[in-house]
Amino acid sequence: xxxxxxxxxxxxxxxxxxxxxxxxxxxxxxxxxxxxxxIAGCSTNTAPLTYAGTAQTRAPMATISALYVVDxxxxxxxxxxxxxxxGFGNPLKTxxxxxxxxxxxxxxxxxxxAARGVHLDPRTKGPAVSVTVAEFEADQVMRSExxxxxxxxxxxxxxxxxxxxxxxxxxxxxGAALATGIFADTKDLxxxxxxxxxxxxDDAIDxxxxxxAIRSHQRNGA
Numbered sequence: 001x002x003x004x005x006x007x008x009x010x011x012x013x014x015x016x017x018x019x020x021x022x023x024x025x026x027x028x029x030x031x032x033x034x035x036x037x038x039i040a041g042c043s044t045n046t047a048p049l050t051y052a053g054t055a056q057t058r059a060p061m062a063t064i065s066a067l068y069v070v071d072x073x074x075x076x077x078x079x080x081x082x083x084x085x086x087g088f089g090n091p092l093k094t095x096x097x098x099x100x101x102x103x104x105x106x107x108x109x110x111x112x113x114a115a116r117g118v119h120l121d122p123r124t125k126g127p128a129v130s131v132t133v134a135e136f137e138a139d140q141v142m143r144s145e146x147x148x149x150x151x152x153x154x155x156x157x158x159x160x161x162x163x164x165x166x167x168x169x170x171x172x173x174x175g176a177a178l179a180t181g182i183f184a185d186t187k188d189l190x191x192x193x194x195x196x197x198x199x200x201x202d203d204a205i206d207x208x209x210x211x212x213a214i215r216s217h218q219r220n221g222a
Contacts, residue, residue, distance in 0.1 A: 043182075047190040048098040049081075051108035053198050058117035062215045065157045066128035067113075067120050069106035073136060078102065082138030082146075082193060084184045089141070092182050095190060101136050105150075105197075112201045118214060125219040128157040138193040140184060144174040146196040152204045154213040164213035170200045 071078060078100035083091040097104045109131055110120055135149035147170075154164040174192055204210065 043093040045093055045095055045186045046098055047095045047186055047193075049104050049108070049190070049194050049197055051111045051198060051201065052194070053112050053115060053202050057115050060119055061117035062211075062218055063119050063121045063124045063126040064113070064129050064214060065120075065122055065124050065126045067106060067110055068128065068130040069102050069109065070130070070132045071100065071102040071105075071136075072132055072134050073101070075101075081136055082140075082189055084140045084181070084186060084189060086181055087141070093184070093186055095138060095186055095193070101133065105131065105133055105136070108197060108201055109205075112205050116205060116211070118205075118211070125157070127154050127163065127214055127217045129154055129214070136197075138189050138196075140180070140189050142176055142180060144189050144192050145171070146193050147171050148196050148200050150200070150204075152210070154210065154217070156217065163217055164210055166204065166207065166210065168200050168204045170196050170203075172196055 077096065079096040079098070080094060081097060081101055082095040084093040084095075086092050109129075113120070113129075130153045132151045133149075134151065135147045137148075138144070138146045149167065149169045151165065151167050153162055153166075155162045172192065172195075
């Protein structure tokens with residue numbers, strides 16, 4: 001009779017001599033691991049984003065008649081903005097704002113404008129500000145990264161004539177996380193996203209040419 005050699009390293013091999021109890025335990029452990037992985041992949045987390053810039057509130061200096069924000073990300077869920085992922089890129093914990101990103105971004109932009117003395121009043125004849133969000137995504141595998149890209153423009157509210165336009169892009173990457181995968185805390189990725197949004201909006205509004213375009217097109221003193 002031909003003798004069989006030892007099993008090759010790295011292969012899970014059973015023989016007639018392998019106790020049934022051991023095989024059962026191994027199967028139970030493998031099944032449990034798959035169940036835990038499946039459950040972890042279904043974790044949905046509401047992590048609101050609220051503007052908290054550092055600009056000191058100034059006295060009113062100008063008004064805008066409209067503020068338009070459009071979300072061009074084409075996400076099936078408009079509240080989604082990020083995920084903590086496994087080693088294969090599979091989402092383990094997803095992050096959602098408490099309202100659509102379009103509304104989240106509009107509220108943040110309006111608050112940042114007001115802090116700089118620019119107020120929204122549809123009754124005035126001031127210019128209109130439009131923001132088009134192209135990227136708004138946060139990911140964590142070993143490190144955390146947030147990609148944020150949007151276009152901001154100032155135009156005449158009646159004719160649509162554009163006075164100013166600029167694209168803002170942020171792509172910060174944090175150091176290696178202490179906890180990853182299902183052990184990672186969504187608050188860390190939420191905080192990085194919040195800081196990135198605040199910084200990007202501050203950068204857009206504090207551009208002198210942006211504020212000049214608003215101030216110089218106040219019609220009839222409004």
